[in-house]
Amino acid sequence: MQLPAYVLAAVLAASLHAAPAQAQSSTRGSDSSSMLSTIVTSGIVLLPSLMVVHAIDSSTQGSHARVRVADRQTGRPMDVDIPKATLAQAGVKPGDTLHSRNDANGQYVAHNGRDIAYVPAKNSAPMLRQAPAPR
Amino acid sequence: MTPTMRALAAALLFAAAAPALAGRPCVEVAPKPDAVGKALALGNQVQAVLEELNPPVALIARAGQNLDQYGLTYSHMAFVMRDHPNGRWSIVHVLNKCGTAESDLFVEGLGAFFLDDPYRLVAGIMLLPEPAASRLPAILAGTEARRMHGARYSMLAYPFSTMYQNSNGWLLETLARALDPENRIDTREAAQSYLKLRGYQPTELRIGTFTRLGGRMFRANIAFDDHPGELRWNDRIQTATVESVFRLIEAEAPIAKCAQKGCGGKLVAVELP
Numbered sequence: 474m475q476l477p478a479y480v481l482a483a484v485l486a487a488s489l490h491a492a493p494a495q496a497q498s499s500t501r502g503s504d505s506s507s508m509l510s511t512i513v514t515s516g517i518v519l520l521p522s523l524m525v526v527h528a529i530d531s532s533t534q535g536s537h538a539r540v541r542v543a544d545r546q547t548g549r550p551m552d553v554d555i556p557k558a559t560l561a562q563a564g565v566k567p568g569d570t571l572h573s574r575n576d577a578n579g580q581y582v583a584h585n586g587r588d589i590a591y592v593p594a595k596n597s598a599p600m601l602r603q604a605p606a607p608r
Numbered sequence: 609m610t611p612t613m614r615a616l617a618a619a620l621l622f623a624a625a626a627p628a629l630a631g632r633p634c635v636e637v638a639p640k641p642d643a644v645g646k647a648l649a650l651g652n653q654v655q656a657v658l659e660e661l662n663p664p665v666a667l668i669a670r671a672g673q674n675l676d677q678y679g680l681t682y683s684h685m686a687f688v689m690r691d692h693p694n695g696r697w698s699i700v701h702v703l704n705k706c707g708t709a710e711s712d713l714f715v716e717g718l719g720a721f722f723l724d725d726p727y728r729l730v731a732g733i734m735l736l737p738e739p740a741a742s743r744l745p746a747i748l749a750g751t752e753a754r755r756m757h758g759a760r761y762s763m764l765a766y767p768f769s770t771m772y773q774n775s776n777g778w779l780l781e782t783l784a785r786a787l788d789p790e791n792r793i794d795t796r797e798a799a800q801s802y803l804k805l806r807g808y809q810p811t812e813l814r815i816g817t818f819t820r821l822g823g824r825m826f827r828a829n830i831a832f833d834d835h836p837g838e839l840r841w842n843d844r845i846q847t848a849t850v851e852s853v854f855r856l857i858e859a860e861a862p863i864a865k866c867a868q869k870g871c872g873g874k875l876v877a878v879e880l881p
């Protein structure tokens with residue numbers, strides 16, 4: 474049996490916890506991009522934060538990892554939580570550089586020129602919800 | 609202190625043992641980031657159209673598979689409801705469970721509806737005539753939505769049998785319940801009788817014996833034993849398709865009482881370039 478809320482809860486959490494500062498630091502637009510570099514030195518950290526637990530603890534069972542990155546344009550740090558499997562498949566390691574590219578509804582995160590994740594913007598994330606109908 | 613900006617990167621990746629989303633292929637890979645971005649883009653465009661039309665409920669279709677050889681554009685249909693308890697513009701529809709012989713009813717957002725690696729990024733929207741437009745929100749918002757649901761799924765279910773049901777069949781029977789001026793339909797059998805009475809014509813597909821046998825043997829979600837023998841043995845498989853539901857509404861619309869802009873029967877297509 475599928476758990477439809479599995480991924481979608483994560484998406485919803487993404488929007489709920491994206492701080493306004495992030496949007497300010499991002500240049501919204503089809504061709505805009507910014508550079509994000511990982512600055513974590515202790516490896517990729519499991520996400521134990523309250524905000525994540527609230528949203529996805531029961532459904533993802535801690536399958537995400539948090540990557541702290543710095544926007545090279547603004548220098549501001551940003552924590553990005555990505556499924557560990559995604560990071561493993563993409564071979565992301567501490568010290569690696571990630572790239573972000575915005576579109577009208579969110580942000581692509583790329584590693585070595587390949588998109589590895591899509592972070593929906595706050596107002597778009599609810600569009601990815603899915604749940605069984607009431608019984 | 610430097611404020612830490614937090615975002616949750618929803619990479620939509622399914623780990624090896626992770627469950628799959630209902631209605632999506634049950635392969636253990638994630639939807640690609642590009643697929644998520646495009647699904648959201650189309651979802652937002654559809655939302656803008658819906659906001660303009662502003663119906664309480666409408667039909668919405670997607671082109672998940674290439675059905676050109678059958679002369680069909682859309683492969684799957686749902687209701688989209690404006691003021692659903694789960695959120696504005698919620699999709700309510702039946703999805704097959706990972707290729708099994710069962711289905712369930714789901715409520716989801718507009719973006720999720722197009723996350724199914726569609727063949728074409730196109731949506732078909734059709735407004736509904738009265739009394740369906742007024743009655744459906746109460747049906748779709750709660751447990752009543754399940755009244756016309758039959759959990760035994762067959763992708764090509766015969767629409768005048770209750771042995772199996774496909775996604776469009778649930779929608780069709782729920783629609784029949786809402787269309788009945790007498791408001792007396794409360795069983796699947798009654799809904800199917802009403803549809804016959806109103807002249808509903810399912811789509812007829814030509815599917816040969818070997819194709820049918822292959823489908824039955826290798827796919828749990830395809831069966832043909834619900835189809836009348838005289839049709840089946842002549843390779844005539846009748847089923848509820850999106851286009852057949854659109855035709856039903858188009859036939860109803862001219863005689864229906866319209867209480868909203870656009871009323872019923874006009875198909876609005878939204879497509880990403």
